[in-house]
Amino acid sequence: MTTPRTATTFAPPVMEARRWLDGVTFRADRPLINVSQAAPVDPPHPQMRAAMSAAVLEDDDIHLYGPVLGLPALRQTLAQRTTAIYGGAVAPDQVAITSGCNQAFAAAIASLCAEGDEVILPTPWYFNHKMWLDMAGVQAVPLACDDSMLPNVEACAALISDRTRAIALVTPNNPTGQEYPAPLMEAFFDLAQSRGIALIVDETYRDFHLQSGAPHALFTRADWDDTLIHLYSFSKAYRLTGHRVGALITSAARLAEVEKFLDTVAICPSQLGQHAALWGMRNLDQWLAGEREEILLRRAAIAEHFPPFAADGWTLLGLGGYFAYLRHPFALSSADLAPLLVREAGILCLPGTMFHPDGAAAGETELRIAFANLDATGIGEMFARLAKLDLPRR
Template sequence: MSLSRTKATFAPPVMEARRWLDGVTHPADRPLINVSQAAPVDPPPAPMRAAMADMIVQDPEAHLYGPVLGLPALRDAVADRWSRAYGGQITSSQVAITSGCNQAFAAAISAICAEGDEVIIPLPYYFNHRMWLDMAGIKTVGLMCGDDMVPNADAAAALITDRTRAIALVSPNNPTGVEYPAQTLSAFRDLARARGIKLIVDETYRDFDSRTGPPHTLFADGAWDDTLIQLYSFSKAYRLTGHRVGAMIASTDILAEAEKFLDTVTICPNQLGQRAALWGMENLDDWLAGERLEILDRRAAIEENFHLIADQGWQLLGCGAYFAYVRHPFDMASDTLAQKLVAEAGILALPGTMFMPAEVADGKRQLRIAFANIDRAGIATLFSRLAALQF
């Protein structure tokens, strides 16, 4: 008997990690430090919530079905802002609004792949990308990164077969935090174009990139839509995680195929969330700039405090956006270590085994720390606890 689609993949990692908390108590003087999930823990800023409350009362359309590919005004705003930010030409017909960035990835894969096809993704990977590929009957082809956690286009070229349909990258990266250089993304674009496949670039964390100016020149290419599919999340930018609002920027042909998927799954994106995202784009630029600076300061705090554990054999493999990715020095697999950290250090973090195929041993020595949920003081406490570990 064949397995169901969902049985073809693993359990949701964040939910699995939360179950490690069952039956564990944390004393008042050592509360749990939760660095497991890459999501804001605060609600949207008060002015946005006030605007959303007004939308609920004053805008009847906020409660009804809308266009499958999203609110026209939001699509227009994304096309205009992206064109200016990236120095390219993007039209609203090349923008779709989705129910979160995960759905954008699922829609993109559904639009370009058939069962038995292959998609190349760097290792370590974002686990939800692997889960969707599993459930869609698509083979994940892992591309090992170098010591700098940046994938190499020449290495990817050797993995392309006649079943390869896309290469999917995330920058700034989840789980490593690394910001891929512009030339790296251009090299992958050139490879994908030459081999007739798509390049998917998930830029969920673009608003927290440490670089100024556009992080790449992919949209400056006048023929960008023959190869590039970009994904984005409003959830991280405006703390709209519970409202599920993302975006997909691609050719009109790809979006026509994606529309079939989106109509079947959700019919239309969340109407209130879309209106909130548009309001944020129109009113919260200064606020978002401040949020970016705060995340960059927390990144600096990670780097400044890492010396507390470096001399014990810990290594910082990557750091940026919401994440630090580390190698631990202990003689145990990272999934065992992560569960021990809950009870013995009051830390909930995800092990590298959740970001690697089981056959890749590297994941057993790695951990992801999602530091966007803790401030400078919390980061200092985190490293103090890690430094005190005795295994």
């Protein structure tokens, strides 16, 4: 009797971490600091919520099935926005709207891979990408990042086999926060193109990139859509996590294959969420710029608080998007440290072991801090609690 793939796939890490809260009581003067999940907890902009309410009441079509690949107006607007950000040319028929960015990744893999094929993932990896590959019967090939949390193109080239179908990059990265430099992205594109494989680029957190302007020039490359599969999420930009609206941009020919997958999974993305995303792109540019500025202020607060910790043996491995990625100095695995932090410091974060292959030594010393819901004062409190830890050192 065979074992179902879900049974051999690890449990969702964020849900597993929440179970560490069971039976723990937090003092009123030391409430829980939850930096485990990279999702905004505040509701959407009030005017967006009003527009959503009006749509529910006044637009009968919003309650019906919509086009499998998404609302034409949203596809067109995202194509225009992508062209404006990156240069090059993106057409509406190269855009699909999905039920969240995770579904966009799943759809991309369904259009690329058969049983036993391979996809290269830099480690530490985004755990949902690894989970989907496992459940799809696709081998995730780990590509270890260097001390700067950047993947190496030459090392990646050595991993490509006749079963490799794609390289998958996340930038700004989840979990490390590292923003991949434009020349590195170009080099990975060149590698993928020369080997006839896809380059999947997940830019869920692109709206919170440190630099202004285009983070890369991949859309300006000739025949970019033969190689590039670009993923995006409206959830972080417009606080629409519960409405599940993401996007996939690639060739129209590949989207014909993607449409088969989407039609059998969800039929169409949430109509309400799509209308909200469209309204946001048309009306909230100034507000989104303010959201980005706030995230950058929180990023700066982490950098400001870190020097004493560096002197005490901690290492800031990556910082960007919603994330700070740390190497701790303690003589215990991060898999044990993270639950202990809940009990001893009132901090819920994820251990590096959740972002590496089983048994990888690097994960034992790493922690991910998702700081999107922690303001500068909260960041200061988190570091103050970490400073009080009295644990054996390596």
